Amino acid sequence: MRLSPDPACKVQREYGSKMKKMSLEKIIKNETGQVMIMVLILLVVGSLIITPLLAYVSTGLNVGREVYEEKMDSFYAADSGVEDALWQIKYDKLTELFEYDTPAYDPYAYYEYSSSNQWDYYLSEPINGDSVNVTIGNSWIPQITPIPDEDEARLIIEGIDNEPPKLIIVGSVSGTSEYQIKIYYYKEDTDDPLEVESLGIWLPPGFNYDVDGQEEDDFEAYLEANFPGDYSRKITTHNGGEAVVWTFSPAVLFTDLPEVNPQDQPMESIITFQFTGPLGQSPGAVSWIDTNLDLSGGADITYTWDADIKVYKITSTATDTTTDKQTIVEAYTAKCELRKLGSAIGGEYRAAGATLMIDENPWHKPPIRDTLLGASSVEVDDIPVDAEVEKAYLYWSAWLADTGEEILFWDYCTDLDNGNWDYGSDWHESGSSTAFYAHHDGGGRELKMENTLDLHAYEPETVTASWRNWTYRSWPQGSDDCLQYGFYDNGSSSWDWYSDLGICGNIGTSPVNYTVTVPDTYLTSTFKIGFRIQSYSDDNEYIYIDNVKISVQTGTIADTSAIFKIDGDQVYFDEGGVPTKGAEEITASEWSLLENEPGEYSYSCYLDVTQLVRTFSDEGDNGNYPGNATYIVGGVDGDTGNEWSYAAWSLIIIYSSPETHGHQLYLYDDFIYSGMNCNVDFDGDGEEGGTISGFLVPEPIRDPDTGEIIEENAAKLTCFVGEGDDYYNDDYLKFNGTRLSDGKTKWDVWNSWSLGMSEDGIDIDTFYVTWASDLLKPEDTSAQVDLPTETDSWNLVYIILSFRSATTTGGTMTYLVRG
Structure with a gap:
């Protein structure tokens, strides 16, 4: 792009929401068995049926078999309810399952706060002639009161007004028998000094605090060296496991905790201790901290907890439809997942698109696109076949020489x-x-x-x-x-x-x-x-x-309509919003206009096409719609013959799948112009570049036998940029201060070239942050992304970022059978 006559960095954006925010429900179809649970059931059933067998020994084998089979059928039916609940929890189906309940399911509504905070449903079909009712509730684990209501809990854990929480506490295993608690404090200038009243952790059944095995660099030794006589440690049985609580009198300053640097933002303390438990297993522990600051936005709640570990109580009741006899199974399961803070969404994305304007005379310097295409296509075939489309957003953008202003x-x-x-x-x-x-x-x-x-x-x-x-x-x-x-x-x-x-x-x-x-x-x-x-x-x-x-x-401002085809069929929304095939064009729900030069404009249009993609893309193996298809967009107006000339489109598909391992996504789609010598403020916070926060980076996935990392990427991001040029250099993308490659270069990434596209003319570039790069580490909570340019000028249509998160469900922690 030519030099801008205005050396200042110009930004134009749509004001209001700085980022698209969505709540995604994971639609996952496969199911796994519960072999361990069935072994436990068989052991319990074995003890229960010994007496009946002895009592009826004189009546013969047939009677014993009938009693055994009746009991086994009922226990199997009840366990089917537990297994179904585990599936619902593992694949984030609770919100959808209880959508129409009153109250609807809320992950922060704890049963211990109100007995109404439990939800039930029936299995769709009887199991062995028994109807099965399943009740699920969220269990409050921290040994601290008062228990918050759902609104208070959400503000404490997710943050207030899309800002990260003031205080975050998380934990993970850091060695064979070593556990590590990390506490992050986002200090504000108006805060009083943060004081810690108490610190606690709950270890699930089978795990214990190793009183005699603490090492010289662990928390206990640190307290003895720095606060002798000013703290106490109490270990009690709690919720079937063990609670360890350190209480400080007087309270200690957060800056006096281990490894805190008062100059860091956020400040971070790392606390370690030794534990005992089953070899090779990690405890789904829950830690908490109580302070002197209100962390709830006005409710005067001074504590926070590790909400990455969620504990659920499951009660499954199998009722014999003939005799009304009931068999009840109670189980607790812990789910470990990265919390969804502030403005994050869950899922994974696929970005695709193509140019609608090409340069058929590439020897011209500087390059000028001279041919507007009627349409262009792209094939998407790499979304997992068991995935489900959650959201699909279509963007088209072009330059106009004169809008009649x-x-x-x-x-x-x-x-x-x-x-x-x-x-x-x-x-x-x-x-x-x-x-x-x-x-x-x-x-x-x-x-x-x-x-x-x-x-x-x-x-x-x-x-x-x-x-x-x-x-x-x-x-x-x-x-x-x-x-x-x-x-x-x-x-x-x-x-x-x-x-x-x-x-x-x-x-x-x-x-x-x-x-x-x-x-x-x-x-x-x-x-x-x-x-x-x-x-x-x-x-x-x-x-x-x-x-x-x-x-x-006085003339056309933007071309807000376009042809959209899926697998060769033109599709659109009818007047009632119903996905339909036919020769109608789609119409943008939002559009933006930028003045690149006096009287010369670029525009960007947006439409949510989720239902079109769900309805008309290729069907998966289980009646699902992953989003794989050939997509065509055309009929977009743009002017040729100028250095600014460009026209292109891009489709973002956000999907859920068992293969994604869980991600958090951030989408910024303010239409922004970047002039020369500029680092655009794409997140609208008043600072150059963008600071992405409100996430917690998990441990990478490792080989269970060797411990080696077996996944490549910790994060990825895609930018849709209009009117970059290979002719002008020195525009690049930096992630935490390091330049990333668009697949071709690190030094001229907005070069109208995109990996996998047959024609140049647009940048829809994806950048990868690998675990090996060390640019993201486990427990990181923020990242800085910069888009500096020195000579070129261009338009940013969107930037979408995806950070890895972990979601695992650890079977049952305790199991109680009553019948």
Whole structure:
């Protein structure tokens, strides 16, 4: 792409949600047997039937066989309920299973908080003539009170307002008999010093704290060396297992715990101890910590716990439909899974797509795409056949030479006294930035148009106002430092002020483009726009503004319709939203527009096509729809003959499958323009690049015999970028400071070349973070992704990231049979 005449990094995005957020239900069809459980049942049944056999020995073998078979049939029926519950839990089916219950299932609703927090269902068919009812409840494990309700628990564990939790505690085995607790603390400037009142851990049945086997670098030795006499350790039997609790009096500072560096963000403490238990098995332990800070957002709950380990109580009741005799089986199972924090979703994704514009004269330098294609196709055939489509999103994007925009007002914001503005003394000119800036020093806060514009003849939804903002520095601004925009209300002869764009706090030091459609109310003959600051009164708190524009669209803004075919059949949604085959085009539900140059635009369109893909893609082995198919997109408008020329489409399929091992996904699809010498702020947090947080990296999958890592990737990410060029170098993607390859190069990744595509012209590039790279380690909670460019300019349509997570269910921990 050619050099941008504006050296600043320009960003335009859709405001509101910064990231698509979804809740996925895993649809998994296969089922495994419970051999160990059946062995236990046979042992119990054996003891139960000895007396009946002796009592009836004189009546002959037939009577004994009937009693035995009757009991066995009932126990088998009850165990079938346990096995079905284990399957429902393992494959995350509880939310779907109890969707219509009152209350609906909630993973944070604990039975110990309320006896109504248990859910039941019947097996669809009788087992051996017995009807089987299954009850499932979440068990509260931490030895601490008060037990939270579901809303309080969710805020403590998942975080508040899409921010990571202030305190996270997790645990894992770190040696043959060594357990490690990790505590992460995200400190805020307004926090009081974090103090620890107590720390505890629950070990499941069969595992114990090794009182005599603690080593010199374990937690017990650390406490003896640093807090002699100020702590106590208590071991008790708890929930069928063993609870170990360390209590501090007085409370100790978090910064005084092992291995804490007060300069880290988040701070981290690592606590180790030795345990005993079955050789080669890992305890599904639950740890917790109690502090002096409210971690619940107002409920004054000061503790948190390791929510990665969930314990379920299962009760299966088999009722003989003839005699009404019941056989009851109670079991507890522990499930280990990566918690879903803040804005993560579960599943795995497949990104596909193709260019709709090519360069048939590649010798031209710089390259210019000169041929618009009617359609292009891609075959997806590598999604596991037992997978199920959870979500499918279609994007198409292109460049237009002219959308028919008429500029009604433009001010570069270099001269406050040019007759365009009525301003208070808080507003000043900035010669170095060719912009206006504001800082409250006791004067007038408002910047308003001096003269009126006549907009009364324009159609609704056609007039837009746009401008750019940035701050002098990123760190001084607080949430109360805001810029409002406003319109003059002719009817009331007053100004109406708005804050819906969220221009508050740290919006970043690079210019950000803001665009609003002028509401119909203000399409009058006396139109004016204005701006007003709130706060911005402390040192180094300045807000900049430039390029204020009022314009009207007189032509096509974006091509919001497209042809979409699956396996050769054109498909669309009818008026009722029903997936249908036929010669109708699909219509975008959302679209965005970027001004790359004056009068020249790129657009991006989006449509959720989940139901189309579920309905018309290839059927799997079990009546499921994995999403494998040949996809065609066409009929997309774009202009050729310019360095900016491009047109392309991409489909994201998010699916669940037993083969995925579990992932957390993050999707950002604000349409963003990156100029030269820029590192775009794709997550909208006011800082360059993006910081992805709210996940916990698990241990990699290892060979159970050798311990060697047998999976390759810890994470992957895909970017859909429009108008990158091989002609210009020095644009790259960095993950935690290290450049990743797009499959061809690390130094020019937005090169209009994508692995597996037959034609160039677009970047739909997937980058892999391997375990061997050491860029992600177990228990990591965040990652930094940067997209710097030096010479090239391009548009980011979306970036999707997937982090590995672990989901395992450990059979039954305890098993009780009553009959």
